[in-house]
Amino acid sequence: MTSIPRHSVAVAGVTVREDGRILVVQRRDNGHWEAPGGVLEQDETFEQGVVREIAEETGVTVAVDHLSGVYKNMTIGVVAIVYRCHFVSGAPTTTAESQRVEWLTADEVEDRMMPAYAVRILDALTAEPCSRAHDGTIVHPC
Numbered sequence: 001m002t003s004i005p006r007h008s009v010a011v012a013g014v015t016v017r018e019d020g021r022i023l024v025v026q027r028r029d030n031g032h033w034e035a036p037g038g039v040l041e042q043d044e045t046f047e048q049g050v051v052r053e054i055a056e057e058t059g060v061t062v063a064v065d066h067l068s069g070v071y072k073n074m075t076i077g078v079v080a081i082v083y084r085c086h087f088v089s090g091a092p093t094t095t096a097e098s099q100r101v102e103w104l105t106a107d108e109v110e111d112r113m114m115p116a117y118a119v120r121i122l123d124a125l126t127a128e129p130c131s132r133a134h135d136g137t138i139v140h141p142c
Contacts, residue, residue, distance in 0.1 A: 005077070006077065007072075007077045007078070007079050008039060008076075008077060008078045008079070009039070009040045009078075009079050009081065010037055010038060010039050010040060010078055010079070010080045010081070011037050011038070011040050011046055011049040011050045011053060011080070011081050011082070011083070012034070012035045012036065012037025012038075012050070012053070012080055012081075012082045012083075012120060013035060013036060013037060013050040013051075013053065013054045013062060013064070013082070013083050013084075013085040014035050014068060014082060014083070014084050014085065014120065014121050014124035014125075015035075015036075015054060015060065015062045015085040015086065015087055016084065016085075016086060016087075016124070016125070017086075017087050017103060018087075020105070020106075021103035021104060021105060022035075022103065022104055022105075022106065022109060022121055022125075023035075023036065023054070023058060023060060023062075023087070023092065023101070023102075023103055024036070024101070024102055024103075024104050024109065024112075024113075024121070025057050025058060025097070025098035025100065025101050026098060026099050026100035026101075026102075027097065027098060027099070028096070028097055028098060028099045029097075031099075032113070032114060032117065033109075033112040033113045033117070034113065034117045035082065035117070035120055035121055035124075036053055036054045036056075036057040036058050036098070037050065037053045037054075037057075037080065037082075038053045038056075038057070038097075040081075046081050046083070047064045047083065050062075050064055050083045050085065051063075051064065051085075054085065055090075056095060056097060057095055057097045057098045057101070058090075058092050058093065058095070058098065058101045059090050059091060059092060059093035059095065059101075060087065060088075060089070060090040060091075060092055060101075061088040061089045061090050062085040062086060062087060062088055063085060063086055063088050064083045064084075064085050065083070065084045065085055065086055066083065066084055066129075067081070067082075067083055067084075067129050068082050068083060068084040068120075068123055068124035068126075068129055068130070069081075069082045069120060069123045069124065069129055069130040069131060069132065070082070070129075070130075070131045070132075071116075071119075071120060071131070071132050071133070071134065072132075072133045072134070073116070073133075073134060073135070073136055074133050074134065074135055075135050075136050076136070080120065082120045082123070082124060083124075084124045106121070106122060106125060109121050109122065110122070114137070115134075115137065115138075115139050116134045116136055116137060116139050119132065119139050123142070128142075130142040
């Protein structure tokens with residue numbers, strides 16, 4: 001009998017303010033800049049998970065607009081479901097999971113983030129959802 005592959009499912013939110021700046025965090029555990037997100041819990045929908053993760057990591061309340069992309073790290077089997085969101089309330093603050101929280105421009109996102117994470121944000125700024133695979137570094141096109 002063949003074993004069933006196991007994947008970890010994560011969610012992330014690309015929150016865009018009216019001025020076009022994007023909410024990002026610098027993680028405490030590895031220092032990487034990313035869109036806020038994390039592992040989806042068993043008893044929540046994708047959208048509930050995105051809202052929870054953004055609040056936990058930034059102190060900001062958001063509303064989900066639409067699915068912007070699905071990404072799979074082929075090396076470690078993590079599937080990330082990414083949503084475009086908009087700001088509702090709150091002041092960005094650091095948390096147990098984030099050492100810095102900032103509103104960046106798209107150019108700043110490209111400068112600070114690894115390609116596998118920057119592409120999630122840049123894809124969310126376009127009109128069409130995208131699905132991509134990567135190995136942690138090299139990202140395949142939509």
